[in-house]
Amino acid sequence: MHPLAGLLNPDDVITDPAAMAPYLIDWRGRFTGAAAAVMRPRTTEAVATILRWATQTGTPIVPQGGNTGLSGGATPDASGRAVVLSLEHLDRIRAVDPVGNTLIAEAGCILTTVQEAAASAGRQFPVSLGSEGSCRIGGLVATNAGGINVIRHGMTRDLVLGLEYVTAAGEIVRGPKRLRKNNAGYDLRHLLVGSEGTLAVITAAALRIVRPPPARGSALAALASPDDALRLLSALREAVGEEILAFELMCAAEMDLVRARFPQARYPFAHPHAWYVFTEIGGESEGTVSARLEATLGDAIEAGTVVNAVIAASEAQARAIWYLRFAVSEANRLAGPTASHDVSVATEDVPALIARVTARLGAEFTAARPLFVGHVGDGNIHVNVLFPDTDALAAQGAAVNAAVYALACDLGGSISAEHGIGRLKPVTFARIADPAELRLMRQIKQAFDPAGILNPGAVFAAPDTSFPS
Structure with missing residues (x-):
């Protein structure tokens, strides 16, 4: 029996390998890990209990929402030491305020549930993406998800008013506050939005909702x-x-x-x-x-x-x-061996990025077939490169990745527009990031998570990481 079995509902501690399997593989099937257990707490207090235990025992914790991420950030490594902390049971809509245009949702709420709750009050939560029937609010916030409406309403970050979260030490930061104005000290929510579960475990979010156009x-x-x-x-x-x-x-x-x-x-x-x-x-x-x-x-x-x-x-x-x-996304997943890139440049540079990627790959990687789709209004283009077979991907995938990322960076762009770094790109991130910024980010990580238990191997490259970038 797992040490936490007595502290949670027995049904919320999964150790059976077959039952754990869906939690141990990412949506694309690129990363498969192992875990000592899957924990599914039903309250913020239960999350705190798990994190206190994890800090005391040095157990890695991998937070997971709907497991629809595209960078492997919610998949444990292959060591089997980690515990997957699924937020799926924290799924209540706590409040909807159509006068103040706010909504509070727990981290396990599915995006469509949040959209429906807003719609029932004559409002709209304007994040919309292909996985909205299965992705969860905690994951959206943790990855700063984008989607098709960024051109009008911004990223998830622009819609988060406040957060409730649990620190690595098991402290609960209560909330979430629904304030439009809060200038009291550092605004830590903006560090947590997009942090991919490496700084704290988000348990609820206060979200901005809008009046939909008639x-x-x-x-x-x-x-x-x-x-x-x-x-x-x-x-x-x-x-x-x-x-x-x-x-x-x-x-x-x-x-x-x-x-x-x-x-x-x-x-x-x-x-x-x-x-x-x-x-x-x-x-x-x-x-x-x-x-x-x-x-x-x-x-x-x-x-x-x-x-x-x-x-x-x-x-x-x-x-x-x-x-x-x-x-x-589903068509690309079914198409076969693919190297996918979530890059962004200034909107005016999108044609140049597409032209340069097409020319470079056509000259150096004749077996590769680049496909382009994305949110051109905000400069985010997904470059999906198809290969004829897995051998071609294995032989050329790393070089193709390097070429695409280099071309985006040459235009002043980013290697991750909306999917995050996860376990897919930490080595690349470490190579291209400004050294001063990377040092500050690592110091922030150390301050929030001194024992290094929160999603180790995600975002930051580590010598013992199980997955190559």
């Missing part, structure tokens, strides 16, 4: 190039200002992959095109939204910026359009 309009445009996508973005901004809710770019090869993997998806054009933009705008009435979309896209077609376009005439048609975008 009307929305979605469209899919076909274009000849990424430069044309930026021209269309500029035209939309002139037409609707800040009411652009999403603006997504996809290359032809990625669209072809989605259509091949999901033949039930409705492709609205008669012929394939080189590039696609998915966009959604908001407004006060359906007539206004439709008129603005139609006028802007019509002008873009006349100017040669857009080749063809379709505007959703119903909610069902809008869902069909966005299905093509949201199916990308």
